[in-house]
Amino acid sequence: xxxxxxxxxxxxxxxxxxxxxxxxxxxxxxxxxxxxxxxxxxxxxxxxxxxxxxxxxxxxxxxxxxxxxxxxxxxxxxxxxxxxxxxxxxxxxxxxxxxxxxxxxxxxxxxxxxxxxxxxxxxxxxxxxxxxxxxxxxxxxxxxxxxxxxxxxxxxxxxxxxxxxxxxxxxxxxxxxxxxxxxxxxxxxxxxxxxxxxxxxxxxxxxxxxxxxxxxxxxxxxxxxxxxxxxxxxxxxxxxxxxxxxxxxxxxxxxxxxxxxxxxxxxxxxxxxxxxxxxx
Amino acid sequence: xxxxxxxxxxxxxxxxxxxxxxxxxxxxxxxxxxxxxxxxxxxxxxxxxxxxxxxxxxxxxxxxxxxxxxxxxxxxxxxxxxxxxxxxxxxxxxxxxxxxxxxxxxxxxxxxxxxxxxxxxxxxxxxxxxxxxxxxxxxxxxxxxxxxxxxxxxxxxxxxxxxxxxxxxxxxxxxxxxxxxxxxxxxxxxxxxxxxxxxxxxxxxxxxxxxxxxxxxxxxxxxxxxxxxxxxxxxxxxxxxxxxxxxxxxxxxxxxxxxxxxxxxxxxxxxxxxxxxxxxxxxxxxxxxxxxxxxxxxxxxx
Numbered sequence: 001x002x003x004x005x006x007x008x009x010x011x012x013x014x015x016x017x018x019x020x021x022x023x024x025x026x027x028x029x030x031x032x033x034x035x036x037x038x039x040x041x042x043x044x045x046x047x048x049x050x051x052x053x054x055x056x057x058x059x060x061x062x063x064x065x066x067x068x069x070x071x072x073x074x075x076x077x078x079x080x081x082x083x084x085x086x087x088x089x090x091x092x093x094x095x096x097x098x099x100x101x102x103x104x105x106x107x108x109x110x111x112x113x114x115x116x117x118x119x120x121x122x123x124x125x126x127x128x129x130x131x132x133x134x135x136x137x138x139x140x141x142x143x144x145x146x147x148x149x150x151x152x153x154x155x156x157x158x159x160x161x162x163x164x165x166x167x168x169x170x171x172x173x174x175x176x177x178x179x180x181x182x183x184x185x186x187x188x189x190x191x192x193x194x195x196x197x198x199x200x201x202x203x204x205x206x207x208x209x210x211x212x213x214x215x216x217x218x219x220x221x222x223x224x225x226x227x228x229x230x231x232x233x234x235x236x237x238x239x240x241x242x243x244x245x246x247x248x249x250x251x252x253x254x255x256x257x258x259x260x261x262x263x264x265x266x267x268x269x270x271x272x273x274x275x276x277x278x279x280x
Numbered sequence: 281x282x283x284x285x286x287x288x289x290x291x292x293x294x295x296x297x298x299x300x301x302x303x304x305x306x307x308x309x310x311x312x313x314x315x316x317x318x319x320x321x322x323x324x325x326x327x328x329x330x331x332x333x334x335x336x337x338x339x340x341x342x343x344x345x346x347x348x349x350x351x352x353x354x355x356x357x358x359x360x361x362x363x364x365x366x367x368x369x370x371x372x373x374x375x376x377x378x379x380x381x382x383x384x385x386x387x388x389x390x391x392x393x394x395x396x397x398x399x400x401x402x403x404x405x406x407x408x409x410x411x412x413x414x415x416x417x418x419x420x421x422x423x424x425x426x427x428x429x430x431x432x433x434x435x436x437x438x439x440x441x442x443x444x445x446x447x448x449x450x451x452x453x454x455x456x457x458x459x460x461x462x463x464x465x466x467x468x469x470x471x472x473x474x475x476x477x478x479x480x481x482x483x484x485x486x487x488x489x490x491x492x493x494x495x496x497x498x499x500x501x502x503x504x505x506x507x508x509x510x511x512x513x514x515x516x517x518x519x520x521x522x523x524x525x526x527x528x529x530x531x532x533x534x535x536x537x538x539x540x541x542x543x544x545x546x547x548x549x550x551x552x553x554x555x556x557x558x559x560x561x562x563x564x565x566x567x568x569x570x571x572x573x574x575x576x577x578x579x580x581x582x
Binding site: 017020023033087097098099100106116118119123124130215228244 | 303304305306308309310311312314315316318319322323324325326327329330331333376379380383391393394395396397398399400401402403404405406407408409410411412413414415419420421422424451454459462463483505508509511512514515518519531534535538544547548550551554555558
């Protein structure tokens with residue numbers, strides 16, 4: 001690495017760190033505002049609230065039926081994680097191990113739901129789901145959320161499967177393993193770190209997936225992020241602190257999983273979907 | 281070899297199977313089928329359905345939805361409103377991300393910073409909108425700090441207008457742009473820069489003549505992905521912006537057509553227009569990418 005020592009480059013570096021600092025400072029201040037407000041008795045026109053209380057949490061808990069919403073959220077997320085894992089890993093295995101005509105077309109097909117933003121394909125999707133009567137139900141929400149997550153799992157898993165030596169599988173075959181045994185005793189243990197990483201990323205993304213859930217959810221199939229949106233949208237009906245308390249519950253739910261996920265994945269993987277691919 | 285040997289008795293089961301296997305179709309390939317069916321059912325079919333539905337309006341000829349969209353300024357202005365938000369924020373994010381990525385690539389411990397930056401992405405747009413509503417509000421800490429320092433005497437109006445949405449797009453969009461940029465920047469072999477330095481190029485020259493040409497394709501992709509994210513802005517435009525005025529973006533128009541007017545045909549038409557505008561810009565940017573060098577630059581790191 002080259003390090004410049006001229007005054008100009010030092011000033012430049014200092015300016016850049018100031019921008020980063022400003023961004024991070026504002027980010028934390030924004031999060032701190034929400035947390036402070038959720039514990040405030042009354043907070044108008046001062047730096048800090050007049051007093052502290054935890055009663056907003058109990059009121060938010062009952063007003064927004066947070067317990068039901070949390071259960072629905074975890075059921076949706078759990079179903080999405082399991083189904084996208086099952087569909088995604090099997091498809092990724094086929095795509096990683098076999099070369100067949102039309103494979104590039106298939107990969108492009110799996111890439112599209114990740115490149116097109118959820119609102120664009122969510123509206124036609126919601127239309128179809130409303131016509132089939134699936135929208136508003138639990139499975140409608142799960143189905144909509146699966147559209148970007150299945151391709152995500154496939155694209156994360158393909159490079160992971162490709163780096164496992166096929167000779168290991170051939171050796172297992174030689175020793176008489178059938179497909180099921182091969183999968184349980186050979187492939188699964190080898191693939192487990194990759195599957196875990198992919199599914200944790202799916203989990204984090206699904207908790208925060210607003211658009212698709214919003215477009216297809218009914219009153220009983222709302223996830224936490226959609227409930228939060230409606231609460232903010234109807235601000236004025238309820239105390240700000242109560243909404244902030246709900247936001248803190250949402251943050252806590254997301255951050256717990258983010259912390260777990262970060263033990264197994266590199267933070268950049270949340271953005272760049274596959275293992276660092278070459279730029280060309 | 282087997283395929284040739286058994287090629288004489290044509291149209292027999294085993295031979296067909298072997299021929300298919302030779303081209304890559306066997307039991308393992310079939311594992312891809314469930315996922316393909318799923319994508320066809322829930323992605324391709326709805327898209328095709330929406331496309332056809334958009335030509336079957338509630339009233340009028342087959343193009344009535346599109347005619348209505350492009351004759352009603354309340355509808356066609358949404359394209360300009362969205363672009364007016366998405367293009368500046370994407371450019372700001374990219375212009376901020378590049379120098380920072382160049383600085384961060386020299387760091388040993390990038391993980392802390394990348395973890396902090398991943399926060400707004402994982403928290404999602406709704407929470408950022410909700411947080412900024414308090415933080416940037418007239419009584420929020422941001423205005424309060426500026427007033428204490430003495431930069432302003434009256435609180436700035438930063439929410440329920442253009443700047444609120446702008447701020448939320450920077451807060452959620454910058455980390456995304458930055459992490460993508462960082463992965464491109466660190467993918468370039470540092471030996472190229474060292475060679476430039478050996479020949480006496482200063483920092484600006486090394487950036488301008490070595491990195492910039494190599495990174496242009498990566499920047500084009502980063503721009504496209506960030507732009508597409510910003511173009512489909514929805515929750516923050518409603519919560520932080522002025523959803524009936526300057527931040528009435530195209531996704532709000534699509535949503536209102538579908539869930540307030542229950543005109544799914546019109547909603548599909550708006551969604552198709554939205555997709556088309558995105559696609560047009562992405563294709564234009566990627567075509568411009570072809571003007572630059574595209575070759576190996578990753579070195580042995582691979």
